[in-house]
Amino acid sequence: MGGHAEEGKGSVSRRGFLKSAGVAAAATSLIDDAKKAMEPVGPAPAAAVRGETEIRFKLNGKETVAKVPPSMTLLELLRERLDMTGTKQVCDRGACGACTVHLDGRTVNSCLLLAMDATGRDVTTVEGLAVGDRLHPVQQGFVEEDAMQCGFCTPGMVMSCAALLAKNPAPTRAECAEGISGNICRCGTYLNIFRAMDRASALAKGGK
Amino acid sequence: MKDFTYVLPKDAAEAARAAAAPNCALKGAGTDLVDRMKEGVTRPDTVVNLLTATDLRSPIREENGRIVMGGATTLAEVAESALIRKVAPGFADAAAEAATPQIRNRGTVAGNLCQRPRCWYFRNDTYACSKKGGETCYSIEGENKYHAIFENVTCNIVHPSNLAPILQVLGGTLHVVTANGTDVVASDVAVKDFWVRPEEDISRENILVAGQVVREVSFPIPQGMTGSSYVETREKASFDWALTSCAAALTLDGGKIASASVVLSSVAPTPLQLEAVEKWLVGKAPSDALFREAGTKATDGATPMRDNAYKITLTAVVVRRALSAAAARATGGGK
Structure with missing residues (x-):
């Protein structure tokens, strides 16, 4: 895992941004058209966008600029445009939790979140948990307790566990179950995940 | 997902005016709408994002003997509210029981009330069921394990909202704004009067029509x-x-x-x-x-x-x- 965002990879590069400025101008005229079409007489209509639109948000602590159509989900933006493939796509309907990321510190399904709704927000993905080479306590706990089999649910599972640990430094087994109740592991590694959480809790408190 | 014009209103009045557009969908968190759009069951030309309307984000508070909150208050905020836990724990329980932590962190109170039913024939765009304008309710002869056991006459959906029954029990009210041309008027609807039975209009589950937005939700603080x-x-x-x-x-x-x-x-x-x-x-x-x-x-x-x-x-x-x-x-x- 480790650091994610090399220049021009984790976020839109300066060069890519300049290249897209022309598209932005075209998009602006589309917006004007959309506004005109909706415009009755009287108060100004609400702001509206259509087509590729620039958004800015913080991704793993780094200011990020991207262009997205309104129909693009945050998951698609992360995986397909920002090359951040740690976040997994499985059901793509909010029914499995594999795509879980943090939005302002709270877990969300990135498959159901329109990327535009991340505007101005803090997004943390599994790539953003480790500090340099030092794994997040939850990641360390998962490694030590072998809390995965095929590993496909793991990034989402880790994000749910990390959010729980931030809120509750010593969760009970029941609280852990509730904390990961939005994540499904088809390999059935739940018991190992609970042990990993116990370990993570101890590590976060400075235990050995 | 079909592309659409995304409207970012600054308040409920702007949202209501924009929501009068043809083939328009209102979006709170979008946890239900985005799902339906991916399935092709709902194909709006315009989506109004209610999360940018600041008055829909008014905090959970006590006001003149009532608990009042913006329509875009999240289920997690309801579940975690000490005020709601104290005066109406049933309401906090209903929010806490819904879905998953991820969905509760996004899903809104008004969105929970207005989400579309889970009927698998309705949710599958290959079935032209009567709710979608077809002629058949496939659940009558088909797979109906999760369908209605009361009032199952023309369409056998069940109402999916956790908050609906508790808000009705508490005598709750929806504070709605309606765009009439460029005018916007506010009105109150009792939760018990909000629902539409299939026999009245099979295409919808509540009385909201184009140009209407739920701005706030409230209920009287239980007494005695x-x-x-x-x-x-x-x-x-x-x-x-x-x-x-x-x-x-x-x-x-x-x-x-x-x-x-x-x-x-x-x-x-x-x-x-x-x-x-x-x-x-x-x-x-x-x-x-x-x-x-x-x-x-x-x-x-x-x-x-x-x-x-x-x-x-x-x-x-x-x-x-x-x-x-x-x-x-x-x-x-x-x-």
């Missing part, structure tokens, strides 16, 4: 020795829609039930107010036997289909449990 509760049964311990659900509020006076409000959900196209059960409860002393009998009475008139008769038993169970929990809370000091 009142307890409220919300109980549901599910196939899975979490991360599932209810098979049956019941919200109840009981007010006790001198050891007797002075007033009762009981609403069933997940068993009919709309939340069902159990008026006969409520009348029968009033004047009686709360007991396990009484609530067990109330549970049985609640199943009167059920018309189960091939695969869902089990819901009759589970209806009796949720009614008994909800009444017991409400009574315990009422005697525990009034909540």
